Amino acid sequence: MSHNVSPGSQPHETGLDRPLYTPIKRRSFFMYAGATAGATALVLAGCKDDDNNDPSRIDVGSGDGGILNYAYALEQLEAAFYAQVRTSAYYTASGTPAAIKQVFDDLALHEAIHRDFLRGALTANSITPLQDLKPDFSSIDFASLNGILTAARTFEDTGVAAYNGAGRYLSNNAFLALAGKIVSVEARHAALIRDMITYNSFVSSDVVNTFSPTLPANATTAYTGAGTPSLTPGNGNPVAGAERSRKPQDVLNSVNNYLASGSKLSASSFS
Amino acid sequence: MNLFKLISDLEQADPEFLDRINPRRQAFKYLGHAGKKVTAAAVPAILASFFNRAYGQTVTDPVQKVLTLALQLEYLEFHFYNTALNTSGLIPSSETNGITTIRNDEAGHISALRGVLGTNAPSYLVSDFDYSGGGGSGVGPMASALVPNGAGNANGALFFAAGQAFSDVGQRAYKGGAPTLNTTGTKDILEAALNIHSVEARHNSHFRTVRRAIAANAIGTATAAAVSPYDNAPKSWINLIDNGGPTAPNNSKPASAVYGAGNPAGTYPADSNTSQAGIPLVSGTYSAEAVSEAFDEPLDPGTVQTIALNFTSAAGKLKGLFQQTF
Structure with a gap:
């Protein structure tokens, strides 16, 4: 079940369902049919098996366009989730605090805006947007605040780790800048959702490499980074006080749990 | 020899x-x-x-300059939170764990950035900063932010306001620096910076959550209502320019530049920006407020330094703090 906050953002399909006003002669019809068959064969020849060898998975593609479509997929999923939150038993109950409903209203808008913006950016850059994905939220308890927050935490933390891990694959710095503008908003979401679940858990050790500094004895001695654990950045090593970015395929292996059959994704170009 | x-x-x-x-x-x-x-x-x-x-590639390496500015900003934040934690009666007990975690994260960022910069990494003492916002005078508009129950600082309100401003400068600065780090030979450094950048945003979200709670007299809770125009009781994200950000006891807006445009404004717009990649996003469905909240904006290093110099002491200025040429 797909929920979109902005039905007006969906692609126009006018034209496809119009009758053909000019009758096609029988010989012309076979000419077109033959050409189509040939084109189909060419398309099939151009396909190659991805690493997963799973024809049911949709690959996000390669290059900057692949990363943009990967982000578009994640935003589609988040937007659909919060849209469903806003129709949930919890949200629509009479006693639900207005301040909490306001948070979900904001989150639903932000994610829908991200989704529609990415679709527009893909089109503007002549990259074919990924199809509309069909989510599967059957594992989520939409009747309780805790059920909703737990799922929201998963989506937001995953989103941040995904954007952080995707940045290195972008060659166009305009796209990197756009990803940066979005990821910090996802991080804001994640921190608030976490504080709503357990206060002061906005940067807990399950998402950030916690660090215990060894502080100088007095204010005239400079702090130069001593502490535990001792971490050296580079080569994918964890960074002290920083989040743990995730590779696209790793992220999608998690995200696929929330996508229906036929909408599950792969990112074979970014391993 | x-x-x-x-x-x-x-x-x-x-x-x-x-x-x-x-x-x-x-x-x-x-x-x-x-x-x-x-x-x-x-x-x-x-x-x-x-x-x-x-x-050392001291003056020619743009990557090193971006990382040095980041390190200086981390010192600015680290010493501020560390001083607050060592000031009895400043931070409400419900917030001590959170501020300790933030201080430790900043120490981790210092450790990481120094690890990358190596022997060229500068270090700074708390005396290199002027947390009053007076640029070395010691009597700027935020002078009571580290004074328990000082002017405007009941429950640490002014301290959390400053923390919000500092971490927003941080997230905007990392965002502005990221493209410079995106070279073939520095992808690991880029990824490390991105992983720090999102932590700054998480810190900022928390500062805003705390400020909302203080305004609602509900400190220690996460779901107090945000109140328009969001300068005193902000959302956990930036709404337009948050009405110029927190108000100081002298009624000035010392953090207004934190939410304003950088230079050039086309690349570094104010946080109220509603158009991305040339695509206008306000519609019948999406208000300017919602669109501005959905994106954080980068800030150029020159503007970041101008803001940060207000929080630099004479001693810090002598060390060249926040005075690189970009």
């Missing part, structure tokens, strides 16, 4: 050595002038400065 033999040996091992310490091959002339005025004890320091010039 035979200085001239050492340089001669270095030149044999590395024929370009002299070119790199002085492109016009006037190193010996330069050294000769210096030598007349220095004592033997100063020679190691001169040597060290030569080696930095030769191998």
